[in-house]
Amino acid sequence: MADIASAAGVGKGTLFRAFGDRTGLIRALCEGRFEPVREAVEEGPAPLGPATPPLQRVSALLDAVLRLKLDNRHLTLALEGSGRGSPYRAERYERWHTLLHGMLEQVLGLTDSDFTAHALLAAVRADLVEHLAGQGRVPREELRRQLASFTAKILGTRPCGG
DSSP states (O other), rough: OOHHHHHSSSSSSHHHHHHSSSHHHHHHHHHHHHHHHHHHHHOOOHHHTTTTTHHHHHHHHHHHHHHHHHTTHHHHHHHHHSSSOOGGGSSHHHHHHHHHHHHHTSSSSSSSSHHHHHHHHHHOOHHHIIIIIIIIIOHHHHHHHHHHHHHHHHSSSTTTOO
């Protein structure tokens, strides 16, 4: 926090008043990066927007979350591992789950959209992304392909574009 305050040209106390603690700062940084995806899902352009068929929206949302986590691996890993109780009770997780759950409820033949949303979100957890992309050195495009294939298998469809 001292290094960040110094780089920002403010006192450490100013940083703590603005964000509360390290986790608050990380949360603010992550929210700023995830907000455009949330807006696109709720209101925006294809393939995430409401006019796109649900199966395509699910794949597009998961791909967007994966790309954001790949681009911000250390931030999202720090946020998800902040130790404030269950990650499944965090506001950001509940928001993603609610969005995904709503999309999955529109998929014909899917019987448990709540559990499926949890299972699909587990595939883009920051610790898994870090394990695969960091330690495992799986290339970005290969991870995206694997996620699309996994999602298609879960939903009983073919991968988008495949």
